Amino acid sequence: MIYNKEIIHSSHPQHRLKFEYKEVPFRCDGCKEAGIGCRYKCELCDFDLHKCCAVPSQSISHPFYPKCNFQFFTRPPGNGLRYCNACGKDVLGFVYHCRLCGFDLHPCCYNLPHMLDDGDVKLYLHKKVSSACHRCGRKGPSWSYRSACKKYHLHVSCVKEMLADNWQDLYYSNGKRSLELYTRIPSLKGTLQNHHRSKRGKVRKCCEMAGLAVQFIISAVLGDPTAMIAGVIGSLMSK
Ligand SMILES: [Zn+2]
Ligand SMILES: [Zn+2]
Ligand SMILES: [Zn+2]
Numbered sequence: 312m313i314y315n316k317e318i319i320h321s322s323h324p325q326h327r328l329k330f331e332y333k334e335v336p337f338r339c340d341g342c343k344e345a346g347i348g349c350r351y352k353c354e355l356c357d358f359d360l361h362k363c364c365a366v367p368s369q370s371i372s373h374p375f376y377p378k379c380n381f382q383f384f385t386r387p388p389g390n391g392l393r394y395c396n397a398c399g400k401d402v403l404g405f406v407y408h409c410r411l412c413g414f415d416l417h418p419c420c421y422n423l424p425h426m427l428d429d430g431d432v433k434l435y436l437h438k439k440v441s442s443a444c445h446r447c448g449r450k451g452p453s454w455s456y457r458s459a460c461k462k463y464h465l466h467v468s469c470v471k472e473m474l475a476d477n478w479q480d481l482y483y484s485n486g487k488r489s490l491e492l493y494t495r496i497p498s499l500k501g502t503l504q505n506h507h508r509s510k511r512g513k514v515r516k517c518c519e520m521a522g523l524a525v526q527f528i529i530s531a532v533l534g535d536p537t538a539m540i541a542g543v544i545g546s547l548m549s550k
């Protein structure tokens with residue numbers, strides 16, 4: 312898909328939004344979820360949109376829910392709290408909603424790649440985990456990524472939790488967005504140690520892979536699978 316350098320968006324009609332790539336996290340003013348990498352931004356207002364939120368489709372389908380027809384809404388339809396069927400998190404803004412069954416998907420969750428591939432490691436998106444998630448130890452209902460070797464499982468919801476745990480710090484530290492912000496993207500250490508413990512046999516190989524897997528999943532969950540946050544997280548893991 313080709314993205315325009317500048318767009319006008321109905322949720323922020325007063326100014327143009329510029330396409331920008333930065334390895335600094337932001338909160339999307341459309342879906343209210345975290346983002347990194349590519350975004351559409353109003354520099355005057357500090358208004359940001361994920362690219363998938365800035366250029367949504369009006370009506371979509373998803374292979375995990377073959378009978379559903381999802382429509383795009385700028386705010387959650389109906390009364391009461393809605394949650395995303397992919398990641399289990401609340402829906403607070405832009406959403407794809409199926410009127411028939413009431414299912415909801417965050418735009419970024421809808422856009423999660425079904426395969427992440429860096430050449431060595433392949434990760435596949437599944438509707439459920441088939442064995443315990445490396446972060447929470449449970450199977451649970453959230454979508455998850457599984458490595459091709461089937462040894463590594465991570466819930467999309469758990470990745471979001473790791474990010475949420477640190478989001479206040481990330482976003483508000485010193486009142487400004489600095490390099491320090493995103494070097495804390497974090498809590499990955501916990502994940503990796505769990506992985507380490509559970510696979511004591513082939514320590515090195517396994518942990519390298521887990522680290523890589525986590526990097527890919529995080530940038531995908533944040534709405535930009537191509538964001539190069541590898542270095543950031545790599546330096547975290549070596550501590
Ligand atoms: Zn968004
Ligand atoms: Zn503006
Ligand atoms: Zn449906």
Ligand SMILES: [Zn+2]
Nearest residue numbers: 395398417420
């Ligand atoms: Zn979601």
Ligand SMILES: [Zn+2]
Nearest residue numbers: 444447466469
């Ligand atoms: Zn989990």
